[in-house]
Amino acid sequence: MHHRKIVFSCVFAASAAILLVAxxxxxxxxxxxxxxxxxxxxxPDGDPDIAGVYDARTATPVERPKELGAxxxxxxxxxxxxxxxxxxxDPTAPGASAGVFGxxxxxNRRVQYDKDVFGxxxxxxxxxxxxxxxxxxxxxxxxxPMLPEARERNATRNAYNRAHxxxxxxxxxxxxxxxxxxxxxxxxxPIEDSNTHLQIVQGKGYVAIYQELxxxxxxxxxxGRPHLxxxxxxxxxxxxxxxxxxxLVVDTTNFTDQTAFRGxxxxxxxxxxxxxxxxxxxxxxxxxxxxxxxxxxxxVEVPWMTAKGPLYEYACTEGNESLGLxxxxxxxxxAEAAKSAK
Amino acid sequence: xxxxxxPYLPEALKKxxxxxxxxxxxxxxxxxxxxxxxxxTYLPYPLQIVQGADNIVIAYEYQNAIRVINMKAPxxxxxxxxxxxxxxxxxxxxxxxxxxxxxDNTWFDHSGNFHxxxxxxxxRYTPRSADTLNYEATIEDPKTFSKPWKISMPLYRRxxxxxxxxxxxxxxxxxxxxxxxxxxKTVDQQPGK
Amino acid sequence: xxxxxxxxxxxxxxxxxxxxxxxHHGFAAEFDAxxxxxxxxxxxxxxxxxxxxxxxxxxxxxxxxxxxxxFEGPPPNTLxxxxxxxxxxxPGTEVMVEGYAAKDGSNRASGKNVTFADGRxxxxxxxxxxxxxxxx
Numbered sequence: 001m002h003h004r005k006i007v008f009s010c011v012f013a014a015s016a017a018i019l020l021v022a023x024x025x026x027x028x029x030x031x032x033x034x035x036x037x038x039x040x041x042x043x044p045d046g047d048p049d050i051a052g053v054y055d056a057r058t059a060t061p062v063e064r065p066k067e068l069g070a071x072x073x074x075x076x077x078x079x080x081x082x083x084x085x086x087x088x089x090d091p092t093a094p095g096a097s098a099g100v101f102g103x104x105x106x107x108n109r110r111v112q113y114d115k116d117v118f119g120x121x122x123x124x125x126x127x128x129x130x131x132x133x134x135x136x137x138x139x140x141x142x143x144x145p146m147l148p149e150a151r152e153r154n155a156t157r158n159a160y161n162r163a164h165x166x167x168x169x170x171x172x173x174x175x176x177x178x179x180x181x182x183x184x185x186x187x188x189x190p191i192e193d194s195n196t197h198l199q200i201v202q203g204k205g206y207v208a209i210y211q212e213l214x215x216x217x218x219x220x221x222x223x224g225r226p227h228l229x230x231x232x233x234x235x236x237x238x239x240x241x242x243x244x245x246x247x248l249v250v251d252t253t254n255f256t257d258q259t260a261f262r263g264x265x266x267x268x269x270x271x272x273x274x275x276x277x278x279x280x281x282x283x284x285x286x287x288x289x290x291x292x293x294x295x296x297x298x299x300v301e302v303p304w305m306t307a308k309g310p311l312y313e314y315a316c317t318e319g320n321e322s323l324g325l326x327x328x329x330x331x332x333x334x335a336e337a338a339k340s341a342k
Numbered sequence: 343x344x345x346x347x348x349p350y351l352p353e354a355l356k357k358x359x360x361x362x363x364x365x366x367x368x369x370x371x372x373x374x375x376x377x378x379x380x381x382x383t384y385l386p387y388p389l390q391i392v393q394g395a396d397n398i399v400i401a402y403e404y405q406n407a408i409r410v411i412n413m414k415a416p417x418x419x420x421x422x423x424x425x426x427x428x429x430x431x432x433x434x435x436x437x438x439x440x441x442x443x444x445x446d447n448t449w450f451d452h453s454g455n456f457h458x459x460x461x462x463x464x465x466r467y468t469p470r471s472a473d474t475l476n477y478e479a480t481i482e483d484p485k486t487f488s489k490p491w492k493i494s495m496p497l498y499r500r501x502x503x504x505x506x507x508x509x510x511x512x513x514x515x516x517x518x519x520x521x522x523x524x525x526x527k528t529v530d531q532q533p534g535k
Numbered sequence: 536x537x538x539x540x541x542x543x544x545x546x547x548x549x550x551x552x553x554x555x556x557x558x559h560h561g562f563a564a565e566f567d568a569x570x571x572x573x574x575x576x577x578x579x580x581x582x583x584x585x586x587x588x589x590x591x592x593x594x595x596x597x598x599x600x601x602x603x604x605x606f607e608g609p610p611p612n613t614l615x616x617x618x619x620x621x622x623x624x625x626p627g628t629e630v631m632v633e634g635y636a637a638k639d640g641s642n643r644a645s646g647k648n649v650t651f652a653d654g655r656x657x658x659x660x661x662x663x664x665x666x667x668x669x670x671x
Contacts, residue, residue: 044395051394166564168525169517178586179513195612199410201399203392208399210408212612214585215376217401217408219390225504234509311410312612313423317513318375318447319584321607321643325565327524328639334526421583421611421621 040246040276045204047222048246050276053309056188056284057196058302059086064134064141065094072141073131094133130303135190137285137299146263150293154263166330169323174258176323178316180235184216185259186252187270187286190302198304199311200274200282207241207248212311220250227253233266235259248274265292280306344492348455354486361454369452373520374512376407376424378448379441379463380479380493388500390507391467398430398437403507411439419443422459437467458485473499562635566645570636578628579603583611583621590624590646590659592632606634606646608659634659 041049064071074082085093134141146154164171174180183195188211190196195213202208210217216236224242230253232238238254252270261268268290276282282304289297350358361368371377377385387403398411411430419427419442426444430437441463449456466478475497482490562568576592588608595601611619629652634644646659 051396166526169521170514177513177517179511195610197612199397201392201394201397201410203394203399206390206392208392208394208401210399210410215408216406217399219392219399219401219507221506232508235511236509310412310417312420312615313376313425314585314610314612315376315424316586317373317516318370318424319582319589320586321589322565322586323521324524325637325639325641325643327521328641329565329637330526331524332639420615420619 038278043202045202047202047243048248048276049202050207050248050274050282051200051202052282053197053199053307053311054282054304055196055307056190056198056302056304058130058135058190060130060132060135060302061094062135062190062300063143064136068094068133068141070139070141071133072137072139074133076131079131130301132301135300135302137301143262144294144296144298146293147295150263150265153265154260157260166327169327172323172326174235176326178214178320180216180259181214181316183213184211184236185261186218186236186239187261187272187288187300188284188302189300195314197307197311199309210311212314214316215314220248222248227251230254237268237270246275250274261288263293264288264290267292282306344494349488349491351486351488354456358454358456361449361456363454365452365454368454369449370447371449371452372516374405374516375447376405377402378424378444379409379426379428380465380481381448381450382407382409382425383465383477383479383497384493384495387510388505388507389497401507403510405510405512411437416440422446424448426461426463433466435469437465439465439467441465456486457481457483460485467497470496473501475499562645565637565639566635567638568635571633571647572636572644573631573633574604575629575631576604578624578626578630580626581621581624583614583619585610585612588614590632590649592630602642604632605643606632606649606659607644608646632659 039048043049043051082094136142161171161173166172169177174185175182188198197212199210199212200207201210205222207220207222208217209220218236218239220239220241222241222243225240227240228238233254233256235256235258237252239250239252241248241250243249250270250272252272253268255264255266255268257266268288271287273285274282275285283301284304285299285301287297287299288294348358366372371381371385376382382400382402382404383389385402385404389400389402392399392401396412396414398413400409400411402408407425409425409428411428413430416429417427422443422445424445424447426441428439428441430439432438444457444459444461444463446457446459446461461481461483463482464480466476468476468478470476476494477497478492478494480490480492481487574592574594576594579591579593582589582591588611590606590608591603592606593601593603631650633647633650635647637643637645648659649657651657
């Protein structure tokens with residue numbers, strides 16, 4: 001087991017260093033036998049203590065860069081080099097896009113602000129690197145291709161959405177409507193440009209996972225009870241949990257077709273695993289399967305670093321001027337088009 | 343409420359009456375806005391208390407509202423919010439929660455009972471049996487009321503074995519009300535047709 | 536001296552970090568990148584709300600008429616983490632604000648930055664990225 005010198009990456013420091021974390025791989029991933037591994041303490045109710053505030057930001061790319069082939073982990077030396085390149089703002093460094101998951105973004109980027117006013121730079125922002133070469137685990141390190149039926153299903157849906165996006169508020173996406181943000185919806189995937197703070201509070205028989213963005217809270221029972229009847233569907237599905245050693249395992253089904261994570265259907269089945277592997281890090285690992293979308297399940301592992309709380313309220317719909325601006329802009333455009341057509 | 347009528351200051355009472363006349367348009371709950379404290383407690387949707395060591399979460403089914411009650415040394419809010427800022431401590435078996443920094447946008451009910459940003463609420467949650475709590479909230483707001491006043495009510499534990507909060511993400515219930523007027527007019531809706 | 540002590544954090548003036556943009560909807564759906572605005576006025580209020588904060592300023596035109604303009608800024612939670620509070624930008628403060636006009640014709644804009652009387656700057660929004668084009 002290697003000992004890492006832990007150096008902190010902090011936005012306030014004039015010279016930023018990078019937090020390097022020796023990853024303690026989860027089940028099946030060990031490259032060398034661990035010496036006595038760190039284990040979390042216990043809550044007053046006797047469960048493994050995973051409570052705390054976390055920041056789930058990461059710079060590891062979702063899928064493995066092609067040139068790395070089946071290489072799942074960097075060596076210590078390679079890891080240091082990659083970290084240095086990211087720190088030097090090398091745009092060709094793996095993860096230079098800071099873990100963008102590619103949802104939305106397009107139009108945002110057309111306007112460029114004076115970032116150099118204060119040397120603002122996304123690479124200096126607080127992030128975590130792990131020795132994984134991609135967040136998707138396994139020799140392929142890629143999300144499996146979508147099945148043809150799923151591709152078709154999504155193409156039809158996207159075409160409709162594009163054509164009718166500004167017709168009415170209900171045609172905007174869930175995030176713009178302040179119903180459910182991309183960051184909140186499970187599984188929890190790193191998404192650029194979003195609030196990555198969350199807090200876990202554990203009580204007797206339940207674990208509350210509270211995400212700051214759009215104040216989302218899931219209260220997960222840990223008694224392994226059965227799921228809700230399959231006719232009951234929720235945006236975030238129905239989650240039931242249980243403990244396996246020090247890992248909280250959460251099983252979620254009963255999704256609607258509204259969230260369509262990565263184009264999936266309401267049949268998506270999600271299993272999340274939360275394991276605190278050091279005083280500073282919780283390893284979040286999830287597996288998704290959906291026979292209507294992918295021909296096999298796929299698994300992602302994201303390290304979360306402990307962060308300073310508290311979480312602040314994020315009331316969304318109360319201040320959502322964006323909807324008015326979007327629809328207003330569309331109506332103005334239509335009125336102008338109608339006028340010039342006369 | 344304990345003891346009669348809410349002790350409004352005269353100007354505030356006028357505003358309460360105006361609110362009441364127009365409650366459908368003005369009540370923030372109709373728009374699915376966060377309800378504030380103590381209204382969140384007595385909305386007709388369940389709540390769940392998750393009691394951690396340093397923090398206690400109260401999750402409300404209504405609009406996925408949540409409060410995290412800080413049980414360590416009290417801290418201050420950087421700005422006002424809808425659900426306020428909660429610092430808690432124990433007095434014997436009673437959880438006492440001091441709630442400050444609520445913005446002035448919430449109401450106490452559909453009848454237009456309201457408050458200013460000077461609202462200060464102290465809640466007390468006391469077990470009265472294995473499955474009930476006694477809930478009390480003392481409300482003071484010198485800009486709105488001439489003196490503090492109190493509400494109290496029992497909270498009943500849901501004892502069915504698979505009790506859980508369900509989703510009630512209500513922005514979509516309020517969308518037509520808030521934004522329907524800005525939708526694209528269909529051919530049938532064109533003026534003159 | 537300005538009461539804006541919050542701007543100084545470890546020798547670096549206040550900056551929006553870790554919140555490059557909020558990708559929940561496109562900038563272009565609401566604002567016009569070809570309609571940059573620059574106006575001088577006094578702070579009316581700074582709504583520290585989500586999903587975006589809004590800085591409202593009163594702008595006097597050449598005839599002395601005053602109009603209020605609202606500039607969209609970042610979510611306040613990041614600002615709180617940098618030490619900003621509701622008292623950080625008092626009403627009446629003289630500012631120059633830059634941004635991009637809303638497409639719906641209202642007195643609203645996407646805020647880019649705020650410059651104070653003493654020349655210091657506060658970034659309100661960062662929407663650049665690898666594909667950004669230089670702003671003139």
